[in-house]
Amino acid sequence: MNLCGQTPLFCAAKEGRTEIVKYLLDRGANPRVQNHYGVSALWIPAQKGMLQVVELLLNAGAETHVAPFGNLADELNITGWTPLYAAMKSRKFDVVKLLLKRGADPNAVTKLGSTPFLLASEICDLDIIEACVEAGADLDFAPSGPDADNLNITGQTALFMATLKDRVDVVKFLIQKGAHVNVQNRYGVSPLLLCAESGNYELVQALVQAGADVNITPKGELAEENFLAGQTPLFGAAKKGHVDICEYLIQNGADVNAVTMTGATPLYTATEEGHLDVVRLLIRHGADVNRSPKGQVARDLHIENQTPLLIACMRNHEAIIRHLIESGANVNVTSERGSSPFLAICQHNNVELARLLIQHEARHDVEAKNLYDGKINGLIVAAESGSFDTLRLLVEAGLDVNYKIEGKGETAGRTPLFCACAKGFQDIVEYLIDRGADVNGTEKSGLSCLHIAAAMGHADTVRILCERGANVDQQFRFEEQDVTAYDLAESQQHDHVCQVLRNFGARQPQHSTLPSHVEPNK
Secondary structure, eight states: OOTTSOOHHHHHHHTTOHHHHHHHHHTTOOTTOBOTTSOBTTHHHHHHTOHHHHHHHHHTTOOSSOOOOHHHHHHTTOTTOOHHHHHHHTTOHHHHHHHHHTTOOTTOOOTTSOOHHHHHHHHTOHHHHHHHHHTTOOTTOOOOSHHHHHTTOTTOOHHHHHHHTTOHHHHHHHHHTTOOSSOOOTTOOOHHHHHHHHTOHHHHHHHHHTTOOTTOOOOSHHHHHTTOTTOOHHHHHHHHTOHHHHHHHHHTTOOTTOOOTTSOOHHHHHHHHTOHHHHHHHHHTTOOTTOOOOSHHHHHTTOTTOOHHHHHHHHTOHHHHHHHHHTTOOTTOOOTTSOOHHHHHHTTTOHHHHHHHHHTTOOTTOEEEEETTEEEEHHHHHHHHTOHHHHHHHHHTTOOTTOOOBSSSTTTTOOHHHHHHHHTOHHHHHHHHHTTOOTTOBOTTSOBHHHHHHHTTOHHHHHHHHHTTOOTTOOEEETTEEEOHHHHHHHTTOHHHHHHHHHTTOOOOSSOOSOTTOOOOO
């Protein structure tokens, strides 16, 4: 025996020296020998797939259950690996089959919580899985404990793993042998939720036919931490746009109005993701078009009272918007932050949808109380987002071009013209001035349209404002200084803006005291 506890038989076996192994066994060598780390003479030949050596050792009485232990085994992550597990890991399937026939345990648990059978399920070789089941594999065993948690395999049975691999043949075999179909992993996710999201119709069908709960949902602390709680298989399929799976689940009793922990429904998520065919299907089967997220979680996520129509308008999903309106969606609903379908559509310059909403009695003069740090209307939204056609529609409908944001925040006092100047939307700037917008109006801090355009480097916008009567030397108080548009442009090194201002007679400071790259609040 050497310093590691390796006998001549051990050394010959690990090198695959079949004749020497046979010779030593014939002369009484111990086939059950282990080195100092618990590795048996059978272990390495099994791992390497040395079928003849393995068979010789088994015939001589080698034990199949012996597994490595100790610090070195821990360092190598092989603690608890039986020869069967080692052979399985190396995919030496001829050795695997031999070991199973000779009584190797497919349920022997490693330190990390796995078993040879679970490993076979992860590999997803049906022939080997069948051999494990024939040898008595526990179909519903699942890893547990801290190590399994760290590997994210807690609760994952063989059926769960086969579902992850989209292996219909393996799943059907396990179901036929009696595997439990409503298992859930540590996050509460079930096989049915997995395949509903992945879009594997055949797997969904197999699981449902075997008794899978179509309304099963993740529960528990981890499910809540990951915002999975309450997500049914229908929700998962709707989110991914798998209309065929959605229809099958509904036909088998799925609740079309089930809500998640955030208050979202399958219709909400299908709308958010833009899946028109799923939206149509859900509404046809009774989905509530006006149900919206509610509760503390929804408030924390700023989605409380966002109906499917509101989220569709926020995403500019035109076909879905039209279908929701036709299906009776409330066009004047307001979210917890005060947004509405009409305000949401104002940011997309989709004037046809804006007109459609008005035709269905949406209020075009609606105001949101908690957006942009104050109370705003559609003109502010359209000007801020560059939606010229929608802005023109609102002006023609009679909204005040000098409307000001109300509130105590930094945006208070800003007008549509101010917002357009900050972004450099020249067409909107010219249009608003033509309609009577005040070019010298200021927001709460005294910042004017010219100030913000100069600070942002919009030379053409600065030129338009100067041509339309903006006071080029208008001042506002900034860090205990009286600051002009020229001061701001110079501090930002916008030389082209400075040149425009000089052309319009702006006074140039002899000594600028503003630090470089200082911007007023945009």
